[in-house]
Amino acid sequence: MAAADPAQVAGVISDCRAEQDIPHTLTCRVLGVSESWFYKWRHQPVTAREVRRRKPADAIRQIFDASGGTYGSPKVWITLVRQDWRVSVNPVARLMADLGLAGRKIRRRRGLTRPGKRTACPDLARRDFTTDAPDQVRARDLTEIVTGEGKLYLATVIDLFSRRLLGYAMGTRHDAELVVASLHMAAATRGGDARG
Numbered sequence: 001m002a003a004a005d006p007a008q009v010a011g012v013i014s015d016c017r018a019e020q021d022i023p024h025t026l027t028c029r030v031l032g033v034s035e036s037w038f039y040k041w042r043h044q045p046v047t048a049r050e051v052r053r054r055k056p057a058d059a060i061r062q063i064f065d066a067s068g069g070t071y072g073s074p075k076v077w078i079t080l081v082r083q084d085w086r087v088s089v090n091p092v093a094r095l096m097a098d099l100g101l102a103g104r105k106i107r108r109r110r111g112l113t114r115p116g117k118r119t120a121c122p123d124l125a126r127r128d129f130t131t132d133a134p135d136q137v138r139a140r141d142l143t144e145i146v147t148g149e150g151k152l153y154l155a156t157v158i159d160l161f162s163r164r165l166l167g168y169a170m171g172t173r174h175d176a177e178l179v180v181a182s183l184h185m186a187a188a189t190r191g192g193d194a195r196g
Helices: 006-020 024-031 035-042 048-066 073-082 089-099 176-190
Strands: 138-147 150-159 165-171
Touching (some): 006 024, 006 035, 024 035, 048 073, 048 089, 138 176, 150 176, 165 176
Antiparallel strands (some): 138 150, 150 165
């Protein structure tokens, strides 16, 4: 309870009683404070310092939420300065830590292919992706999907005439087996061989 604002905690306990008819004793027990502590802080006046501190805290939370939770203290500070706040970066960092706000690093995606490592496959479609009938030209793609459990790779094969997905395969590694599995599914879908 040391990190929380006592007046704010007392306000939450009072609100629970007023809005949801939850007894003070139960709310105090859940929040881990004694009833005597609550009665001490219930009628404490809010200090000028707390009022000053809440104003940037509200602005910081709005900026952080507007960024989708990605801004750290330097970007939040810059945004505050642009909004004509007179505040330093260190107090912003402290307030964000007190509020439990931490910026998220956006990782730049890297391509799976590296130019020059292997010889390129021949371009049989000659970069012309138009076709007059189904099963003349197919395209393949390999996509990396970041999940909560790690990376997942999706290999797909589509018919360029109908844009229909003919085959797909998923796996934890982007290798030839994954591509071949998607080609086999495409061949089974069309009832033919795994041509490109």
